[in-house]
Amino acid sequence: MNVGPESTRLVCPNCQMEVMTKATAITTTKTHLIAILMCLFCCWICAPVVYCTDCARSIEHTCPSCNNYIGTYDR
Numbered sequence: 001m002n003v004g005p006e007s008t009r010l011v012c013p014n015c016q017m018e019v020m021t022k023a024t025a026i027t028t029t030k031t032h033l034i035a036i037l038m039c040l041f042c043c044w045i046c047a048p049v050v051y052c053t054d055c056a057r058s059i060e061h062t063c064p065s066c067n068n069y070i071g072t073y074d075r
C-alpha cells in the first residue's frame with residue numbers, strides 16, 4: 001500500500017471503510033543507523049536529536065476503525 005508522510009484518505013483493505021489513516025512516527029533500524037553514523041562523525045552531541053526529529057522516522061499508517069496495519073512511509 002502506497003502511503004505518504006501524512007494521514008491519507010483511503011479504503012481500508014480489511015474493513016472496506018473509507019478512512020483517514022492514523023499516522024504514527026516509528027523509530028526504525030534506520031533511525032539507529034543515522035544516530036550511530038552521527039556519533040562516528042563527531043556529531044555525537046547531535047545524535048539524540050535524531051530520536052526527537054520526525055525526519056529520521058518512518059510513518060506507520062493504521063486504520064482508525066479496525067486498527068489494521070495499512071502501510072509504512074519511509075523517508
Ligand SMILES: [Zn+2]
Pocket residue numbers: 012013014015016017063064065066067068
Ligand atoms: Zn479498517
